[in-house]
Ligand code: FEO
């Protein structure tokens with residue numbers, strides 16, 4: 001059996017050492033090659049990449065930036081487990097952009113990683129705003145393994161960009177409600193674009209879902225902070241009191257004054273008839289589904305799954321005749337973990353029509369009791385504390401999902417990031433990356449001001465995904481040798497890491513763990529000992545854990561999937577070089593240039609193969 005190694009062990013590679021080099025390191029016998037860096041032309045007129053010359057329209061035909069969650073959809077067989085392993089659609093999220101690397105106007109300016117080029121007469125250049133909006137979203141790219149064993153992009157009618165401007169449907173209880181009526185969609189059924197797509201999910205009917213995570217900061221409401229409506233304030237939509245008093249990229253200041261940009265100021269009003277953007281932000285904060293095989297498919301925001309800073313979504317295996325069950329974390333300090341159970345049941349033969357299962361069901365939020373038990377608390381209007389005085393409808397409750405969860409006594413977690421389900425046991429694992437905002441600890445979140453993070457796991461009662469009770473324990477306390485634990489032992493030099501974020505089980509039961517130490521902390525002080533962000537591999541059964549990969553400078557490792565045969569792995573490197581300071585950028589001294597293809601560092605996928613053609617991890 002090629003899935004294992006001698007003695008039936010899952011892990012067969014030698015650990016990679018901590019590193020702060022500007023390169024990707026993998027174990028001996030493995031190789032890692034960049035593929036599809038930001039700006040690679042994939043569709044349309046196939047504009048060649050030139051960061052200082054490409055237009056906003058060009059970016060809509062190229063790979064977006066800041067690669068994140070991704071999945072490989074086999075073309076032959078179309079089965080995620082048994083489909084072909086040489087030809088498929090690689091579908092990935094692009095979480096955000098780094099404007100200083102995108103525009104000729106930025107050259108020589110003192111810009112840090114979040115800054116946009118200086119305003120001119122209080123305005124931003126509209127085409128720069130367009131380029132940034134088009135750098136967000138999702139890429140669908142056909143890739144194929146050539147005769148020489150190398151993976152290459154294939155020009156294909158299915159190649160596609162979804163961006164911050166792509167028209168989308170709203171489905172589920174919020175569709176058509178007053179909360180999503182906008183100038184763009186007076187009947188509240190459509191919304192323009194998706195933003196800050198962090199991790200993803202794959203449904204049991206083989207569609208892709210993108211999560212909208214830190215969307216709130218893309219909007220501003222020019223009223224005092226205390227006057228924002230609760231559906232904005234609880235999520236952090238910016239206000240007149242924010243510093244600076246502008247949205248993340250200031251798109252609302254585009255010099256064209258076009259509706260596509262102005263909408264990011266929800267208080268904007270103007271000459272145009274019915275100019276009213278008050279509900280624009282309510283169109284964001286959802287999980288979004290689309291069919292990657294149909295380039296004309298319209299993405300659908302599935303509102304029954306709740307509105308928050310969705311990190312991603314993870315589904316239990318589809319079982320014929322049973323409800324569909326998935327989990328999603330809200331990645332912000334002291335937020336919650338949610339579960340959704342469909343009312344209807346999965347029927348494989350229905351194919352894409354199973355998507356409607358995500359429009360009608362029960363959303364629950366988790367309470368982790370200190371005795372190792374847990375409860376799923378339903379978020380249903382009219383039940384218990386969720387009175388009709390608080391929320392007049394399920395639509396209003398869902399738009400305010402965090403407030404509903406506050407009311408039922410859910411457990412505030414240390415920033416829930418990715419989840420993963422053990423294919424052998426059905427046990428659910430979630431990363432809790434860190435939490436500078438924790439003052440009071442509990443058993444499930446045992447560290448005050450958690451700096452290193454941990455991984456929690458649970459088993460549903462009776463091992464039934466639809467259960468409303470569960471048993472949990474902490475699988476791994478991340479951190480340095482002196483403050484960490486796996487199976488009762490401190491982590492060794494081959495294991496230390498911090499801020500676990502990406503998480504994925506391969507079909508053989510290897511748990512892949514990716515880290516995201518923030519740019520402000522990495523390679524400094526107490527964090528020097530962890531080196532650059534990395535990926536480890538664990539066997540939860542044997543409790544082995546070893547570092548498999550260390551990435552280049554300034555980045556986070558996020559997103560991982562293999563081909564069905566397990567012999568090619570795709571991993572994303574997001575925001576390499578991001579630790580370059582504003583002064584260094586102005587002086588043209590970059591702290592990290594990986595993958596060394598052009599002027600600036602570029603987020604990129606890496607393709608990992610084994611020299612002997614074996615399964616990755618063996
Ligand atoms: Fe986009 Fe929570 O990481």
Ligand code: CA
Pocket residue numbers: 198199311417418501502516558
């Ligand atoms: Ca993440």
Ligand code: CA
Pocket residue numbers: 417433501516
């Ligand atoms: Ca993170």
Ligand code: CA
Pocket residue numbers: 516556574575
């Ligand atoms: Ca990051």
